[in-house]
Amino acid sequence: MKSEELEPVFVEYVPMDLAGGILYVSMEYATASHQCACGCGVRIVTPLGPADWILTFDGQVTLSPSVGNGQFPCGSHYLIRKNRVVWCKPMTRSAALATHTLDTAQRAQTYGDVAPRAGVLRKLSRWLRRLLGRS
Ligand SMILES: [Zn+2]
Structure with missing residues (x-):
């Protein structure tokens, strides 16, 4: 069913089966x-970060930029x-590829050649804290 609205639900782990009309947000x-x-x-x-999507929450969620499912x-x-x-003009496969290329370049510029995901950084941070005996 087409959704005209997505309700934000904050979770640690995103469930395997997603319900329609819900935006699962894992900080x-x-x-x-x-x-x-x-x-x-x-x-x-949609990964969140300075070179990915920006999520704004003020009781309601706004996600920038648009979600283009040309792939x-x-x-x-x-x-x-x-x-x-808010529906936009459908995205073609070539537009999706061009966007992907641009996003990849932007990520490389922002994060360096390797783009570690926030989850990896958190795990590394936890491991270091345990190693150093801090909680
Ligand atoms: Zn679809």
């Missing part, structure tokens, strides 16, 4: 996940603004 792993708003059922994972058959493309799904 622990710096990701937001949802079922594609078009209703096709594809799992959409999936539906090709849906939308914004999430204050929980609302």
